[in-house]
Amino acid sequence: xxxxxxxxxxxxxxxxxxxxxxxxxxxxxxxxxxxxxxxxxxxxxxxxxxxxxxxxxxxxxxxxxxxxxxxxxxxxxxxxxxxxxxxxxxxxxxxxxxxxxxxxxxxxxxxxxxxxxxxxxxxxxxxxxxxxxxxxxxxxxxxxxxxxxxxxxxxxxxxxxxxxxxxxxxxxxxxxxxxxxxxxxxxxxxxxxxxxxxxxxxxxxxxxxxxxxxxxxxxxxxxxxxxxxxxxxxxxxxxxxxxxxxxxxxxxxxxxxxxxxxxxxxxxxxxxxxxxxxx
Amino acid sequence: xxxxxxxxxxxxxxxxxxxxxxxxxxxxxxxxxxxxxxxxxxxxxxxxxxxxxxxxxxxxxxxxxxxxxxxxxxxxxxxxxxxxxxxxxxxxxxxxxxxxxxxxxxxxxxxxxxxxxxxxxxxxxxxxxxxxxxxxxxxxxxxxxxxxxxxxxxxxxxxxxxxxxxxxxxxxxxxxxxxxxxxxxxxxxxxxxxxxxxxxxxxxxxxxxxxxxxxxxxxxxxxxxxxxxxxxxxxxxxxxxxxxxxxxxxxxxxxxxxxxxxxxxxxxxxx
Numbered sequence: 001x002x003x004x005x006x007x008x009x010x011x012x013x014x015x016x017x018x019x020x021x022x023x024x025x026x027x028x029x030x031x032x033x034x035x036x037x038x039x040x041x042x043x044x045x046x047x048x049x050x051x052x053x054x055x056x057x058x059x060x061x062x063x064x065x066x067x068x069x070x071x072x073x074x075x076x077x078x079x080x081x082x083x084x085x086x087x088x089x090x091x092x093x094x095x096x097x098x099x100x101x102x103x104x105x106x107x108x109x110x111x112x113x114x115x116x117x118x119x120x121x122x123x124x125x126x127x128x129x130x131x132x133x134x135x136x137x138x139x140x141x142x143x144x145x146x147x148x149x150x151x152x153x154x155x156x157x158x159x160x161x162x163x164x165x166x167x168x169x170x171x172x173x174x175x176x177x178x179x180x181x182x183x184x185x186x187x188x189x190x191x192x193x194x195x196x197x198x199x200x201x202x203x204x205x206x207x208x209x210x211x212x213x214x215x216x217x218x219x220x221x222x223x224x225x226x227x228x229x230x231x232x233x234x235x236x237x238x239x240x241x242x243x244x245x246x247x248x249x250x251x252x253x254x255x256x257x258x259x260x261x262x263x264x265x266x267x268x269x270x271x272x273x274x275x276x277x278x279x
Numbered sequence: 280x281x282x283x284x285x286x287x288x289x290x291x292x293x294x295x296x297x298x299x300x301x302x303x304x305x306x307x308x309x310x311x312x313x314x315x316x317x318x319x320x321x322x323x324x325x326x327x328x329x330x331x332x333x334x335x336x337x338x339x340x341x342x343x344x345x346x347x348x349x350x351x352x353x354x355x356x357x358x359x360x361x362x363x364x365x366x367x368x369x370x371x372x373x374x375x376x377x378x379x380x381x382x383x384x385x386x387x388x389x390x391x392x393x394x395x396x397x398x399x400x401x402x403x404x405x406x407x408x409x410x411x412x413x414x415x416x417x418x419x420x421x422x423x424x425x426x427x428x429x430x431x432x433x434x435x436x437x438x439x440x441x442x443x444x445x446x447x448x449x450x451x452x453x454x455x456x457x458x459x460x461x462x463x464x465x466x467x468x469x470x471x472x473x474x475x476x477x478x479x480x481x482x483x484x485x486x487x488x489x490x491x492x493x494x495x496x497x498x499x500x501x502x503x504x505x506x507x508x509x510x511x512x513x514x515x516x517x518x519x520x521x522x523x524x525x526x527x528x529x530x531x532x533x534x535x536x537x538x539x540x541x542x543x544x545x546x547x548x549x550x
Contacts, residue, residue, distance in 0.1 A: 010365045017360060017367070021374045027389050027422065028377075034392065046396035095286030110287065117294050119536045121483045123507040124529040127522060128297035128304065131312040136292065150293025153286050186282065211382025213486045214508075228384040232490060243392070250385055257380045265373055268380075272427060273434045276472045 028254065035060055035251045039244030056244065061252070064234070064245030070252055073230040076141055080216070080226060081209045084148035088205050089198050091149050092156025097190055099157065100164045101172075111161065117154040122214055130218040139219050147219065148209055156201050159275065163197040164190070196274075203264075203271035210257065227253050305523040310515060322523035331498055332524055335506035342413060342502065343481035346420045350477050351470070353421060354428035361429070362436045372433070376426035387490020390419045405492060412492040412500030419487055424480065428473045435469030436462065471543040478539055482532055503528055 033049060034042045038056035041048070048054070065071060099107045099114075129147070133139050138146055167190070175185045191198075213228040221229050231253055234246055261268060300312060305322055307315030326332050357375060361368050378386070394405045394415045405411045439462065447461045463470075485504040488494070494501030494509070501509070507528060511521035 010363070013360060013363065014365055014367060017365075017371050020357075021371055024374055024378065024422070024426075027393055030393060030396075031389050042392065043395060044399055046392050091286045091289065094282040098283040107283075110283075113295070114290065116533075117290070117298075119479065119533055120294075120298065120529050121504060121525070121532050122485075123504050124525045125294060125297035125301055126508075127511050127518065127525075128300040128312055129293060132292060132297055132300070138292070146289050147293040149286070150289035150291070153290045154294075157286070182282065207380060211380075211384075211486075213382070213384050213489075228382050228486070231388065232384050246388060247392070250388055253385050254381055257382075258377065261377060261380050262373075265376075269372070269376060269430055272430055276431045276434075276469075276476070 031247055031250050031254075035244075035247035037244070037247075039242055042243040042247060060244035060248035063242070064248040065252065067242070067245055068225065068230040068233055068249060070227075070230065070249060073225050073227045074252075074256070076216075076224050077210060077226040080141055080144060080148070081206060084145050084152070084209045085202050085205045087145055087149045088152040088156050089202050092153050092201070093160045093191060093194055093198060094186065095153060096157045096160030096164055097186060100161045101169075111157070114154045114157045117151075118158065126214060126218055133219045139223075141220065141224050144216065144220055147215065148205075151215070152205050152208070155204065155275075159197055159201055160194060163194060167193055199267055200271040200274045203268050204275050206260075301522055302526060305519065305526045308519050310518055315519075318519070322519040323527075325520045326524055326527070331501070332503075332506060334499070335501045335503050338409075338413070338500065339482060339484075339502045342416055342484075343478060346417050346424075346481050347474060347477045349417065349421050350424045350428055351473055353425045354473065355432050357425065357429045358432035358436055362433060372426075372430065375429055378423050379427045381423070383484075383486025384490045386419055386423055387487045390415055390422075391491050394418075406495035406500075409496060409499035412495070415491055416484075416487060416500070419491060420481065420484070423487075424477060428477065431473055432466065432469050435466035439465045467543065467546055471540070474543060475536065475539055479532065479536055482535065 030046060034046055036056060036058075037050045037054045037060075039060065041054040050056075099111045130139075133143065133147060137143060171189060171193075172185055175189045180188065211228060212226075213232065216224075216226045217229045217232070220226075225233060231246075231249055234249060235241055304312065304315060306317060306319060308318045308321070309315035361371060381389075391405060394411065398404055398407070398411060403411070405415055443461060443465065444457075447457055452460065483504055484502055485508070488500070488502045488505045489508075492500045494505055498506075498509075503524075507521055507524045510517050510524055
């Protein structure tokens with residue numbers, strides 16, 4: 001192939017990809033555009049730009065965030081996501097270390113049980129789990145952390161354990177001989193080596209917990225609404241949905257995750273690939 | 280042991296105890312977890328009294344088959360286009376991956392507005408006919424998952440050794456042979472994981488289904504997970520039936536996941 005044809009092919013390819021990229025972005029742009037239109041003009045003509053007649057300024061944002069107490073929801077979502085992710089990373093790395101280094105029938109069994117839990121659909125346990133949570137008074141933003149750590153322990157243990165197997169045992173033995181107890185060995189020697197895996201685990205779990213709907217809906221949904229629960233709550237009973245408020249809230253729901261993505265995308269994409277390869 | 284304890288306790292509370300209770304309760308009649316009476320396999324029989332479970336199963340299977348094929352073809356094609364070293368590759372990758380971070384509920388509402396925008400001028404909405412809900416879900420899932428799978432395929436393609444490609448080129452392989460004999464066999468691990476993820480995600484889909492159509496019209500776009508949810512919380516007295524459905528659902532998902540892994544793993548070649 002001559003240089004000129006290669007160049008031309010690249011140009012065509014770039015144009016095709018640019019059009020595709022625009023197509024991928026358009027749903028987000030459409031929602032953004034409609035969030036500034038008054039609610040009566042959304043369902044009928046979502047593809048029309050706001051005009052002098054239909055423009056409603058920030059009204060949808062104000063009414064929407066009052067209706068579902070968006071900023072409370074944001075607070076709950078942020079709190080639950082941050083502490084669940086920290087908890088999962090810490091607790092499952094410790095669990096994985098124990099299960100990998102201490103080989104008994106029990107640890108092997110526990111490991112396989114944890115891996116199995118990854119494919120079990122949530123509907124299997126949702127009813128009994130929410131009742132259990134209720135009885136143990138875990139139905140609050142702090143108690144729900146226990147549930148997230150429990151549900152996240154399958155993936156976390158699986159990924160950490162895969163990595164721990166590749167760490168030479170001699171490193172830990174050397175630390176032990178130098179008089180470090182298990183606590184010191186873990187936090188000073190093992191955990192720092194696990195950092196790349198910890199980032200992957202943290203990213204995969206952030207994406208899961210932040211967007212999760214059913215678990216918070218069933219356990220804390222009536223009192224503490226996270227963002228997905230609050231959004232779905234806008235649907236209300238049987239009446240028509242206030243599409244103006246809906247559009248504005250969809251935008252507010254997407255902004256944090258897009259900011260997070262753009263600021264950490266290198267780690268996110270790498271984390272997804274690493275997570276998939278292990279899976 | 281102290282290291283394992285916090286993890287094991289959380290796991291027991293969130294998963295293990297509810298799982299065991301769930302299996303046991305599927306043989307009981309109950310409304311809360313403590314008032315059950317043993318009724319044998321009555322719950323399992325009642326699942327099939329009306330056909331909502333089987334129709335949800337059929338809808339789920341159709342949806343999953345179509346979306347697994349379209350997502351993987353789309354993702355693989357994009358991955359091939361983005362591994363040719365053109366300018367702006369990173370920006371394109373960033374954009375294609377972005378929808379994946381948006382949660383299922385938000386996605387469902389976004390697409391409800393767009394699809395209704397297309398359909399309303401023709402006098403119908405997304406819940407006028409189950410086929411709109413079906414294709415709406417397919418489009419939604421493609422939009423959400425293509426970028427994710429694309430990233431995994433890109434990693435797979437980039438891992439193919441240059442020697443292998445050069446050797447094939449010297450042997451005079453054309454594009455089709457190159458794809459069939461060099462690229463596809465080398466990225467078999469990526470195909471395994473992508474088809475596994477799309478398959479299980481499709482089967483377990485809930486949030487998107489709830490926000491896009493909520494099963495309307497008349498349960499005709501209800502998938503298995505939503506059907507189970509509605510059985511539990513829709514009407515009192517059906518908790519046992521819901522739990523029995525959940526057990527069948529779990530067995531089904533586990534069976535499909537394991538079969539799929541065995542099938543595609545057997546095709547993987549050592550690099």
